[in-house]
Amino acid sequence: MERDMISTLPKTILHDILSRMPEEDAVRTSVLSKSWAETWSTYPILYFSDTMIVGTFPRPWEDFLRKRKNFIDHVKRTLLRFHTQGLAIKQFRLIINFDLQYMSLDVDHWLKLASESGVQVLEICLPKGHEQDEKALDPCYILPTGIIEAKSLYKLVLMGGIRVDQAFLSHSVKFFSLRVLSLWSVLLEDEQAIEHLISCCPLIEDVTLKCCSVLNNGGIGGLLEPRTSRMQSISMNALPKLKKVDVQGIPEIIIIDAPSLEYFCFCPGGDVHSPFKMNFDKCRNLRVLYLWSLKSTTITDKWFLDLFTKFPFLECLKFVNCTMSETINISSAQLKVLELSNCSKLKELNLDAPNLLSCGYCGDGASKPIISFLKSSSQLEVNAQIDIDFMDLHYLRECIQNFKPQNVLASLSLFIHQPIVDELNLEILPVSSSPPSIKHLDLRAVPKNETLYLPLVNSVLSSCCPATISLSLNSFFCSRAFIEFFYEMLTGRKEDECFCSSGHIKCWWHGLKDVKVSSTRKADENIDFKTMLDALPTFSHHDNIIFRLEL
Template sequence: MERDLITNLPKTILHDILSRLPEKEAVRTSVLSKAWAETWSTFPILYFSDTKIIGTFPQPRQEFLRKRKNFIDHVRRTLMRFHDQGLAIKEFKLIINCFDLEYMSRDVDYWLKLASERCFGVLELCLPDGPEQDEEGQDRCYILPTGIIEAKSLHKLVLMGGIRVDQAFRNHSVKFFSLRVLSLWLVLLGDEQAIEHLISCCPLIESITLKCCSVLSRGGIGGLHESRTSRMKSISMLGLPKLKKVDVQGMQEVIVDAPGLEYFCFCPGGDVHAPYNINFDKCRNLKGLYLWSLKSSIINDKWFLDLFPKFPFLESLKFVNCTMSETINISSAQLKVLDLSNCSNLNEINIDAPNLLTFGYCGEGASKPIISFLKSSGQLEVNVLIHIDCMDLGNLREFIQNFKPQNVLTSLSLFIHQPIVDELNLDFLPVSSTPPSIKHLDLRSVPKNKTFYSRLVNGLLSSCCPATISLSLHSFFCSREFIEFFYETLTGRKEDECFCSSGHTKCWWHGLKGVKVSSSVKTDEKVDFKTMLEALPTFSPQENISFRLEL
């Protein structure tokens, strides 16, 4: 009998192995042997989610109450076992989506107390009903116990949902010497200064995420005091030498003075057309900038001219839903990643970035900017996502040819993911020249009406010649009938059914020697196409089937 060397490894190494496995796979190790069962029972990363026990709704009330009790008992028993046996807890993650906080608050208090006594380093707490969902949400928020923040071993704190960080934290004398990652989503704060005080007490903080947080404001009406929630409007992050990443959404003003900052993401809150102010000019080491929904000002050439000298190490630049000038010129020797997604007004983009590795563009079909790469790397990958239902399919070829120079198209991957309407007003016309060759075409959605199959395929394949084509295996996006039709079109088109307009111009179809089919799901490569298709899953949004054209 072969000796089991892995099982005899020290517990710390076995726990490290479990931490690198997907959760389902890690749980399955407990049935391998008694030793693995013991390893799993002492695994110091605890993750509890009520949805895994409750399941889907609707369901009978008595069944729901029974499952709720099972969940509460399961969490309590596990934490008591760790507490009684003196076992360490490195990470404690709790997600509650199905239960009323008013009912659960005492249990959560008790669980956090038990876990904190085992010196956890990571706390992730996700609760329902944040103040953004309810103007009076502060009455239903879970008030985080002060003792949790006092945990000296805590180096990562993630709070999401209906959680209130009380004003007492602002005056607390505890220094959070170990905290390196702070993430607050939809959290209610005691006042505007509470979070700034909290951050200022974290000298080792490296990452700060603040998304749509609110503050509790008090006012007097007729001599009576009442409280209400309002969106947090501003934040200043000063004197944080270790800070490398900042992600802020839902505020109008952000000031960051952190010389080591490498990544900054900003999305204003409330009315996106309202003025905003972001000041991170002193963060000279910035490498990544991600801006979302900047509508109140126009990003123009001057903006880019000022940007790159100010941040000489900037490598990644991404814009989503921003307002741009009609023509933009981007010139940078350091830039490696550039993404423009749903940015309005764009007619012309000129890019002088010899070290650019990835360019991404997403837009409505009606907006067809000319995109020119004045200098480009041989490793450049161009990824374009367009909304086909907003675009005349007959103009697809023109859209592709708007990329200059033409040799860039060999690195172009075209993604068509928006649902295609069953009203394609496209009369197929033979083409007078060979359509441009591109790297890849990903067609995520097709018409439900079979009579439009031919028009769609003709429109696509007369507009471009992809080296590979992929279709989704999820029946919501793409039917099996269309996949079969597409394959038969590729393999069975006759000479008189090609895209040639005359005998003088031969389309790429004449050079097609064969089609190689594969899928992201492992299958027997020796079986025929229909047998393979029948063996593939029907509802797999992440899986696809691919056709490689052999020219």
């Protein structure tokens, strides 16, 4: 019998091996041998979720109570073992989905044990807290002040119905080691609560604030019922180590004084037309700017000119649901990544960015903006995602040709929506010139009506000449019937079905020599198409079938 050399490795190495494995596989190692069982029992990354033991509803109430008690006992027993044996806890992640009011004291005890065991990463995810502008009647879990005594704490993530009260904020002990702070849907005592909390973290590098609320204590004298409301402003000052900020749901004022800031993501949330201000001009080291839902201000040429002047190292720009001028000119020698998603009013974009490596565009098929690359790198890759109605497919070729110069578009993803009237057929115009070539066409969603298959395929493939084509294996987006039809069209097309039959110029289809089929699950292109299709799942979120065309 061969000797098990892996089990004799030091515990730190075995723990590292477990950390690189899927969690279910890591758990199974405990039955391999006594050595592996001991390794698992001392594994310093602890993850507890009530669904793993309690399961999901509906279930008998008595069964639920019993399993909830088992969950509480399991967490307590594990943490006590680490505490009494003097074992360090690197990560403690707790996810609870059921009502917390009956076990808040248990959670207090768990956090105390984790803190005293040198926890470095603490993540708490509880049921969703208050909605904004709701009465603050339902109890939240109040974060114990003792948690800040975890001087080894490197990362703190709080999500859901957690309340950070005034006693916590006025505590004299600081988070001297904290570098990552993430608050999602957390309830705070007042507007200055987050600013006070962040100011207690002199080494903070990464701050995420999403949809946090503040408590309004009933007005003068507290005569009115307390309510919660959206935070309105935030300031971050005197934070020399801060490198990344992600803020969502704070609509009005963002003031950041952090000379080391490199990444800034901002989404005002709520009423997207309400006025807002951003002031982060002192962050001269900024490299990534990500803006969402800026509707109250139109982004113009001058805005971009000022932006690149203020931030000379800016390399990555991303815009989602922002309002822009009809014509935008961008000139930057530093810009490497640009993404535009559903930016209304934009009709023309001229890019003078010789070092641009990646450009992404997402929009609807009827808008057809002209996107011109005046100077571009040989490594530039342009990817487009277009949502288009079936009856607007005659715009598709123009959409593709509006990426200039020709052949700059690397990949195109299409979501083709079902027409309201199924009987309508799409009129295909005669081919007057060769369509633009692209590396990859991804048909992510197509109508389910089989009478639309022929005009749809004709229209799409008369608009571009792809080297590869992929179809989703998720039957919700793309049926098996369409996949089979598409394959037959590629391999057995009849002359009278060709979209160039009424024109004088022959389409690229006539030069198609061979079609090789593969999938993201199986790379063997020699397998029979029907055999492959039968072996593939009918409802897969990520898998595709791929047609590689040889011209």
